[in-house]
Amino acid sequence: MNIDWNAFTPGSALAGGLLIGLASAWLILMNGRVAGISGILGGLLNNERGNRGWQFAFILGLLAGPGIWALFHALPAIEIRASYPVLIAAGLLVGIGTRYAAGCTSGHGVCGLSRLSPRSLAATMTFMFGGFATVYVVRHLLGA
Amino acid sequence: MNKATFSAFIAGLIFSFGLLLSGMANPEKVLGFLDLFGAWDPSLMLVMGGAIAVGLPAFALAKKRQAAVLGGPIQLPGKRALDKRLILGSLAFGIGWGLAGFCPGPGIVASGALEPGALVFAVAMIAGMLGFRLLERRAS
Numbered sequence: 001m002n003i004d005w006n007a008f009t010p011g012s013a014l015a016g017g018l019l020i021g022l023a024s025a026w027l028i029l030m031n032g033r034v035a036g037i038s039g040i041l042g043g044l045l046n047n048e049r050g051n052r053g054w055q056f057a058f059i060l061g062l063l064a065g066p067g068i069w070a071l072f073h074a075l076p077a078i079e080i081r082a083s084y085p086v087l088i089a090a091g092l093l094v095g096i097g098t099r100y101a102a103g104c105t106s107g108h109g110v111c112g113l114s115r116l117s118p119r120s121l122a123a124t125m126t127f128m129f130g131g132f133a134t135v136y137v138v139r140h141l142l143g144a
Numbered sequence: 145m146n147k148a149t150f151s152a153f154i155a156g157l158i159f160s161f162g163l164l165l166s167g168m169a170n171p172e173k174v175l176g177f178l179d180l181f182g183a184w185d186p187s188l189m190l191v192m193g194g195a196i197a198v199g200l201p202a203f204a205l206a207k208k209r210q211a212a213v214l215g216g217p218i219q220l221p222g223k224r225a226l227d228k229r230l231i232l233g234s235l236a237f238g239i240g241w242g243l244a245g246f247c248p249g250p251g252i253v254a255s256g257a258l259e260p261g262a263l264v265f266a267v268a269m270i271a272g273m274l275g276f277r278l279l280e281r282r283a284s
Contacts, residue, residue, distance in 0.1 A: 004183035007176050009167055013187035016166020017194020023159035024195065025202030030151045032212030032219055035159060037248040042273050054152035061156020062249065063256035068157065069164055076164055078254050079172035080261035082244040091251070091265040093240025095272020098248060100233025102223070105247040106159075108234070109192060114199025115207075115220065122226050123234040130238015135178040138242070 024111050027058070036107020037062070038098035101127075148214045160253050166191045169253045171245025178242050 024035040031054055033040075044055040066075055082090065098104040101123050103112060108127075112120020167173040168191055176185030206218050241247050246254070246265050254262030 001180065001184055002182070004176065004185050007173070007183065007185040007187070009187050010190055013166050013190040014194045016162045016164070016168065017191035018198055019158055019162030019165060020191065021162075021195035021198025021202070023155045023162060024199050026158065027152065027155040028202060028206045028212075028218065028220075029209070030213045031148055031155070032206075032214075032216050033152070034219070034221065035155060037159075037252065038273075041248060041252070041270070042276075045270065045273050046277065053146070053149045057149045057153040058156035058159075059252060061153040061158075062160045062252045064153075065157055065160020065164060065253055066169075066257035069161060075257060076167060076170065077172075078170050078257055078259050078262070080244075080254070080259060081172060082261065084261070084264050087244050087246075087261055087265045088268040090240040090244035090246060091268025091270075092272040092275070093236045093243070094246065094248060094251070094265075095269040095274075096276050097233045097235070097237030097240060097272075099273050099276035100229045101237060102221075102230070102233070104237060104249070105241075106249050110195045110199055111203070112221075113192075114196050114203045117221070119221075119224060119226055119230060123230055126231050126234035127238035127241060130235045131178040131242040132180050134239045134242025135175060136181055139179055140181055 020106075020110060021114075024106070024114070028111070034107060034111045036103050036111060038094075038104040039102065039107050042099050097127075148216070151214055159249065160256070162195075163250055163253050169250045169257070171250070171254075173245075174241075174247075174250065175245040178245070 027033050027035040040055045040058055043051050069075060103123055108120040108123040163169045177188035209218055212218050244265055251262055251265045251269055255266045
């Protein structure tokens, strides 16, 4: 293993992680809801009565983040190298996969591991494996 | 807008700031973590570690409480089964994550920054979720 020390940003990664943890803690303690983003977006698409309000507000908060950030500070880089067809394939897989698994990086990865859920640990290990394997194939076998 | 709705907005906003600050709204940085056999960027591990460090005591407290601060029950997932849906779904998600470097949260945040590629990803993700709903309805 070969660590890219120039790319590694331990300070901002840890600080950002604490904020993500704070947001998840806030939503479970104040609203009694798990901050699982695929579940919230999926629930919103199901148009569940009684959940629409908070689900819509949470997604709106995610969307408003960059705009409010930009009022005070330059936005950090968002580099998207994937082509549109690849982004479409990736979006479809992420959409279907997270709904079947009932969770993504936030719901299983952050909240599930914080709850010490074995199901979420299995999900997190599986999607991490899927991500590592895919990048290995794309970058090192196909050389893209 | 009631208190609970405003509270959920604040939670989403803090989450969004966390993703931006940590660099996780940037797919290239996420792919740097997933490239275990190339020049590896371990940052994502610290993001998860930091989030779980706050999450652990919060969820321990949530399990003990009867109700949320703003009222209503605390709704924690009750499923325990490690089934095929969990594993195959997570595998499909992981492959999609590795292809573009986007998972749902960063895809939505980068869409909020009006990045065209993120909007394309987000529309496809929503289509995938609607596809799941269609398949579920047919099955039932």
